[in-house]
Amino acid sequence: IAGITQAPTSQILAAGRRMTLRCTQDMRHNAMYWYRQDLGLGLRLIHYSNTAGTTGKGEVPDGYSVSRANTDDFPLTLASAVPSQTSVYFCASSGPVLGFQETQYFGPGTRLLVL
Amino acid sequence: AQKITQTQPGMFVQEKEAVTLDCTYDTSDPSYGLFWYKQPSSGEMIFLIYQGSYDQQNATEGRYSLNFQKARKSANLVISASQLGDSAMYFCAMSPTNTGNQFYFGTGTSLTVIP
Numbered sequence: 001i002a003g004i005t006q007a008p009t010s011q012i013l014a015a016g017r018r019m020t021l022r023c024t025q026d027m028r029h030n031a032m033y034w035y036r037q038d039l040g041l042g043l044r045l046i047h048y049s050n051t052a053g054t055t056g057k058g059e060v061p062d063g064y065s066v067s068r069a070n071t072d073d074f075p076l077t078l079a080s081a082v083p084s085q086t087s088v089y090f091c092a093s094s095g096p097v098l099g100f101q102e103t104q105y106f107g108p109g110t111r112l113l114v115l
Numbered sequence: 116a117q118k119i120t121q122t123q124p125g126m127f128v129q130e131k132e133a134v135t136l137d138c139t140y141d142t143s144d145p146s147y148g149l150f151w152y153k154q155p156s157s158g159e160m161i162f163l164i165y166q167g168s169y170d171q172q173n174a175t176e177g178r179y180s181l182n183f184q185k186a187r188k189s190a191n192l193v194i195s196a197s198q199l200g201d202s203a204m205y206f207c208a209m210s211p212t213n214t215g216n217q218f219y220f221g222t223g224t225s226l227t228v229i230p
Contacts, residue, residue: 042223
């Protein structure tokens, strides 16, 4: 593994189903992030984690949850998917120094369609 | 509130010419970082260039330069000698210090390089 990986690459999901998007980084970055990208809206932050064991809410957290059990993994869970969660989801990380204005590096994205 | 504005939904440039992509921002935080990312049609987010709010000189990275005008709160990306491979979406982002390392993205500019 080099950088950030996300799984699955794409998914079609029935509304009401539970789904976990996986994100793993091997750069030993302290901070990790989840964004959604929708046409015309750019990228919007869903949740973030500044270090293992801590998480925080971003701009659009409703309907999503995250956990950060270790440095490398930052899964995003949709407890009960709705069509408005159809989007492209990007995971990102920054570091290794915990601080501000660190460049964020992005995974390849997960394309999710909720029907 | 933090805000990033990209007013050019689409831009065209002739191959080998220079092009400027506009970005303005709004923040009350005196310390912040400014970033540009490229997103080609394949979908990945590629980091291009960073400018710190206290940097005295404009950042440059190869053919990319950032025209930073702090008083006007603008951080325009200049691409010199455009190439066909520069055709992509370009996103401006800001990270104010007081938000940790949270990024705020603009809505993007689609650049098309014409042969």
